Amino acid sequence: MTMPISKKIVFYSLLTISAFVVFAPALMAFVMSFMDNKDIMTGSLPQSLSFDNYLKAFEQFPLLKYLFNSLVVSVVITIGQLVLSSLAAYAFVFLEFKGRDILFFLFIATMMVPFEASIIPNFHIIRDLNWIDQYPGLTVPFFATAFGTFLLRQNFKQIPRELREASQIVGMGDFKFYLKVVLPVAKTSLVTLGAYGFLTSWNMYLWPLLSTTNDTVRTVQIGLKQLQTQEQLNDWGVIMSGAIIVIIPTLILLFLGQKQLQKGLTEGAIK
Amino acid sequence: MGYIEMMDISKSYNKQSNVLNGIDLQIEKGEFFVLVGPSGSGKSTLLRMIAGLEEISGGTLKISEKIVNHLPPKDRNLSMVFQNYALYPHLTVEQNILFGLNAKKADKQIQQKRLEETAQMMGLSELLKRKPRELSGGQRQRVALARAVVSEAPLCLMDEPLSNLDAKLRANMRIEIRRLQKRLGLTMVYVTHDQVEAMTMGDRIMVLNDGIIQQVGEPIDLYNKPSNLFVATFIGSPKMNLGKAVLQDSKLIIENELTIPLEQFVNLESLENLNLVIGIRAEHMPYGDEDQQVQNVEIVNVEHLGNETLVSFEVGTELWTAKWLGQWLVQVGDRVPVHISVENMCFFDEETGDLIQEATFTHKQEVVKR
Numbered sequence: 112m113t114m115p116i117s118k119k120i121v122f123y124s125l126l127t128i129s130a131f132v133v134f135a136p137a138l139m140a141f142v143m144s145f146m147d148n149k150d151i152m153t154g155s156l157p158q159s160l161s162f163d164n165y166l167k168a169f170e171q172f173p174l175l176k177y178l179f180n181s182l183v184v185s186v187v188i189t190i191g192q193l194v195l196s197s198l199a200a201y202a203f204v205f206l207e208f209k210g211r212d213i214l215f216f217l218f219i220a221t222m223m224v225p226f227e228a229s230i231i232p233n234f235h236i237i238r239d240l241n242w243i244d245q246y247p248g249l250t251v252p253f254f255a256t257a258f259g260t261f262l263l264r265q266n267f268k269q270i271p272r273e274l275r276e277a278s279q280i281v282g283m284g285d286f287k288f289y290l291k292v293v294l295p296v297a298k299t300s301l302v303t304l305g306a307y308g309f310l311t312s313w314n315m316y317l318w319p320l321l322s323t324t325n326d327t328v329r330t331v332q333i334g335l336k337q338l339q340t341q342e343q344l345n346d347w348g349v350i351m352s353g354a355i356i357v358i359i360p361t362l363i364l365l366f367l368g369q370k371q372l373q374k375g376l377t378e379g380a381i382k
Numbered sequence: 383m384g385y386i387e388m389m390d391i392s393k394s395y396n397k398q399s400n401v402l403n404g405i406d407l408q409i410e411k412g413e414f415f416v417l418v419g420p421s422g423s424g425k426s427t428l429l430r431m432i433a434g435l436e437e438i439s440g441g442t443l444k445i446s447e448k449i450v451n452h453l454p455p456k457d458r459n460l461s462m463v464f465q466n467y468a469l470y471p472h473l474t475v476e477q478n479i480l481f482g483l484n485a486k487k488a489d490k491q492i493q494q495k496r497l498e499e500t501a502q503m504m505g506l507s508e509l510l511k512r513k514p515r516e517l518s519g520g521q522r523q524r525v526a527l528a529r530a531v532v533s534e535a536p537l538c539l540m541d542e543p544l545s546n547l548d549a550k551l552r553a554n555m556r557i558e559i560r561r562l563q564k565r566l567g568l569t570m571v572y573v574t575h576d577q578v579e580a581m582t583m584g585d586r587i588m589v590l591n592d593g594i595i596q597q598v599g600e601p602i603d604l605y606n607k608p609s610n611l612f613v614a615t616f617i618g619s620p621k622m623n624l625g626k627a628v629l630q631d632s633k634l635i636i637e638n639e640l641t642i643p644l645e646q647f648v649n650l651e652s653l654e655n656l657n658l659v660i661g662i663r664a665e666h667m668p669y670g671d672e673d674q675q676v677q678n679v680e681i682v683n684v685e686h687l688g689n690e691t692l693v694s695f696e697v698g699t700e701l702w703t704a705k706w707l708g709q710w711l712v713q714v715g716d717r718v719p720v721h722i723s724v725e726n727m728c729f730f731d732e733e734t735g736d737l738i739q740e741a742t743f744t745h746k747q748e749v750v751k752r
Contacts, residue, residue, distance in 0.1 A: 273468035276435050281482035281533070282456025295472040 177334035196259030391441035416584030637698025666726035670719030
């Protein structure tokens with residue numbers, strides 16, 4: 112696209128300013144995590160930068176434990192979602208049965224029910240199963256996802272019907288076809304869904320708070336909240352350093368995933 | 383007994399209207415059988431029913447004397463080549479070719495041996511490590527063929543395999559497929575909408591329209607003796623020239639425009655006063671000599687093909703095309719004499735469209751038999 116230089120300058124400066132505004136809180140948190148409390152409270156520019164806050168965060172709270180819990184919970188949820196939604200999507204695309212489409216729309220309709228509305232029944236169930244303070248209680252309720260099924264179904268639909276027929280002719284069953292053809296061909300959207308699932312479960316707050324009563328399985332988001340309330344005067348430096356630690360895994364995932372995604376996207380485009 | 387037998391096969395999707403109706407057919411072992419028809423005629427459906435990918439609504443299907451109506455595709459011992467090749471995009475050429483053998487858990491050594499043979503035969507040895515997207519259309523087509531060949535199934539089904547290739551490559555692949563079929567002794571059922579493909583490749587052809595068999599026979603028979611108007615216009619290029627005609631007082635009047643006196647030896651009394659449609663092939667209307675019966679017509683279009691010239695002229699409401707060998711420097715608007723003889727005409731019933739009497743001349747002169 113061609114546009115006059117003056118217009119370009121205006122656009123780019125506007126974009127730069129808005130990028131800065133959007134990114135400011137994260138930048139502030141990053142800087143604050145290296146400042147000592149006095150500087151933060153007085154609102155002055157940092158006199159000295161140090162890693163003290165990070166050391167404190169790890170010393171004062173079982174941060175590693177929280178991180179580990181979060182990792183377990185997120186990974187399990189991601190895997191669970193991938194397995195269940197890809198199987199469900201396979202059925203909605205490749206198996207023919209009566210009322211398949213109606214069932215699918217019913218399935219999609221559940222996307223309109225917010226998670227908060229199902230929290231009470233979910234809580235009842237995991238309490239009755241004695242899953243409070245356990246990993247299954249934190250993870251299993253999130254395995255079934257209408258969004259994931261929808262996403263994968265759309266992707267599976269692009270797989271030519273002839274591929275299934277060719278495999279039928281050589282006598283390949285549904286499950287083997289799913290494993291050997293559908294999953295590898297739909298790799299890109301599996302990665303997308305996996306990254307999405309991991310990020311949302313990593314950032315979960317309400318459910319881990321409800322379904323846990325102690326530190327054994329608590330996730331890092333709850334731990335972060337505890338940083339804030341432990342002392343009378345909030346130690347903002349420590350809180351910010353905790354927040355930075357928490358977002359590091361998600362950033363790593365994003366960077367890694369981006370590369371994968373780009374590769375996958377161009378692969379599809381060129382054919 | 384044929385290798386594939388169909389008895390009164392029909393197909394309907396909604397239990398009301400049939401896509402296919404009363405298909406009775408026998409396909410012999412080792413035969414190259416072509417199903418041809420316009421799109422929507424049901425030819426692909428019929429092929430998919432043979433493959434077992436489509437349920438059979440009525441009738442019986444036998445393959446090598448066994449009823450297979452409800453047999454799953456894998457138990458029918460056949461291979462299939464799809465229009466879009468159906469190559470697995472994430473697998474290499476080698477893995478694609480061996481996909482079927484792998485699924486059937488064939489011995490690794492046998493797999494390797496067959497792979498080498500097939501790759502050699504299809505000229506794919508250099509490409510085994512490539513992915514389908516790194517291949518050209520013709521190479522993909524070869525991989526798809528190799529996949530069918532490597533299975534060593536005696537029956538091979540092809541669903542318009544050449545329609546995605548350009549004209550030159552298509553002509554090459556036609557010959558290749560034909561040779562392959564003869565060499566391996568495969569029974570081939572080949573679906574196409576292209577009548578040239580049908581004519582050039584098939585041992586026998588079945589013309590299908592609206593789910594009904596129009597005619598089954600050898601290519602030459604279909605060309606010379608089309609059993610109805612549909613086959614007459616579908617087979618052959620340019621298509622057979624048609625015109626409404628009546629026979630009165632020993633004269634044939636075509637489209638109320640051309641009057642052709644009958645020669646003595648032509649015996650057509652039985653057609654007197656019937657509503658007829660006559661059909662005549664383009665190559666049977668040569669430039670008229672002085673001593674012949676000629677009709678003077680005005681040229682409305684000329685197509686130079688190099689070795690032959692197509693000349694179009696109007697007969698009533700119909701546009702007729704004559705094919706003259708060689709290069710004729712005639713212009714649009716010229717009036718030229720054209721020899722049109724009753725001997726070369728096929729006669730059809732105007733109402734039913736069925737053939738009443740085939741052309742007599744073709745038999746006497748043009749078919750060279752050894």
